[in-house]
Every structure is written in structure tokens, then in C-alpha cells.
Amino acid sequence: DTAVSQTPKYLVTQMGNDKSIKCEQNLGHDTMYWYKQDSKKFLKIMFSYNNKELIINETVPNRFSPKSPDKAHLNLHINSLELGDSAVYFCASSQGLLRSEAFFGQGTRLTVV
Amino acid sequence: ILNVEQSPQSLHVQEGDSTNFTCSFPSSNFYALHWYRWETAKSPEALFVMTLNGDEKKKGRISATLNTKEGYSYLYIKGSQPEDSATYLCAFPPTGGGGNKLTFGTGTQLKVEL
Numbered sequence: 001d002t003a004v005s006q007t008p009k010y011l012v013t014q015m016g017n018d019k020s021i022k023c024e025q026n027l028g029h030d031t032m033y034w035y036k037q038d039s040k041k042f043l044k045i046m047f048s049y050n051n052k053e054l055i056i057n058e059t060v061p062n063r064f065s066p067k068s069p070d071k072a073h074l075n076l077h078i079n080s081l082e083l084g085d086s087a088v089y090f091c092a093s094s095q096g097l098l099r100s101e102a103f104f105g106q107g108t109r110l111t112v113v
Numbered sequence: 114i115l116n117v118e119q120s121p122q123s124l125h126v127q128e129g130d131s132t133n134f135t136c137s138f139p140s141s142n143f144y145a146l147h148w149y150r151w152e153t154a155k156s157p158e159a160l161f162v163m164t165l166n167g168d169e170k171k172k173g174r175i176s177a178t179l180n181t182k183e184g185y186s187y188l189y190i191k192g193s194q195p196e197d198s199a200t201y202l203c204a205f206p207p208t209g210g211g212g213n214k215l216t217f218g219t220g221t222q223l224k225v226e227l
Contacts, residue, residue: 033215041220045214045216048214090157098145098215099144099145099164100162101147102159102215103159104156104158106155106156
């Protein structure tokens with residue numbers, strides 16, 4: 001069973017479109033995250049949710065809106081996609097305040113054309 | 114040090130060589146230090162989570178040490194194999210862990226050649 005699963009794995013879309021990436025974890029963790037891998041392959045936190053509540057919004061444009069319907073899901077919706085949004089987006093989850101390891105999804109490669 | 118710094122940025126070794134990399138982090142309000150292994154086209158996988166000064170952890174040929182007072186951790190790989198080729202990331206939760214996020218270093222890219 002996949003612990004943290006993201007869909008889709010690849011997403012190619014045109015500028016201006018709205019798209020969503022879904023993430024689900026079956027580990028029973030209480031905290032979920034979205035990370036963005038930038039062009040230099042650096043992992044940067046975007047959002048952190050704990051028990052469905054937004055904890056961290058790391059200066060991400062308003063076009064990005066996370067939604068957590070329950071503890072096991074954290075979806076990322078992006079409005080009015082721009083070329084600069086092209087990146088790999090990783091979902092992750094952990095239990096507690098990060099003294100235990102984070103588990104990552106396989107990543108979603110978003111390409112905006 | 115305000116954030117996580119890793120060195121070297123990249124490393125090429127021969128099969129069988131032993132190697133080590135460094136992760137430097139802010140020593141104040143230390144909470145935990147994570148090491149991840151990230152293979153190309155895959156997702157990061159946890160190697161170790163270290164919390165105590167002087168901690169030493171081992172998984173097969175890979176081990177890590179932690180010095181929270183001076184703010185560094187070393188990752189060692191003994192007898193490197195081609196399958197060890199990956200980017201090794203360290204990460205820490207800033208502000209005493211209350212930030213609910215991991216700040217990642219830029220990683221050390223290891224290439225093990227036959």
C-alpha cells in the first residue's frame with residue numbers, strides 16, 4: 001500500500017487554467033505538507049496543515065489554495081496558472097511535531113505551457 | 114548560521130570508498146535533525162531523525178552523528194556502492210519545532226562510480 005499518494009503524477013496545462021493536485025495518506029498522521037521543488041532542486045515548504053487546520057502559509061501567492069477535507073487528505077488547487085508555476089510539487093505527512101520522519105508522495109510534475 | 118547548510122554540494126567517489134558529508138544548522142533552540150536520501154525521479158526517503166546531542170544512528174552501511182552544541186551533523190557511508198548514488202538532504206524544524214515544517218538544505222549529490 002502506498003503511504004502517501006499524489007495524483008496526478010504529471011500535469012501539463014495552459015497558462016490561465018485552474019488545476020488541482022490531490023494527496024492522500026494512509027499512515028494516520030496528523031500533519032500534512034506541500035513542498036515545491038524549485039529549478040535548483042531545492043525543497044521549499046508551501047503549506048503545513050495539522051488536524052485539518054492551516055499552520056503555515058509560507059508566502060505563497062493567493063492563487064494557491066490548499067484544502068484539507070479530513071486529516072488524511074490535503075489537496076492543492078492552483079488558479080490562473082502561470083509559466084513560473086512549473087515545478088515538481090511534493091505532498092508529505094508526519095506525526096507530531098517533526099521528531100518523527102516525514103513521508104513523501106511521489107511528486108507531481110506540473111508543466112505550464 | 115540561519116538556515117541549513119550542507120557540504121560538499123557534490124561528490125564523486127569510486128565504488129568501495131568511504132565518504133562523509135556535513136550538515137550545519139542553527140544550534141539554538143534545537144529540536145531535531147533529519148537526514149533524507151533522494152534518488153533521481155523518486156521522492157525523498159527518511160534515513161534518520163536525530164534528537165539528542167551525541168546521537169549516533171546506523172542503518173546498514175550508512176551512519177550519522179549529531180552535535181547540537183556546535184550545530185552540525187555528519188553522514189557517513191562506508192564502502193560506497195553505485196546504488197548509494199543519490200542526493201542526501203538534511204532538514205530541521207526551526208523555532209524549536211513549533212513551526213510544523215522542515216527546512217531543507219540544498220543537499221549533497223553523491224555519485225558512486227564503478
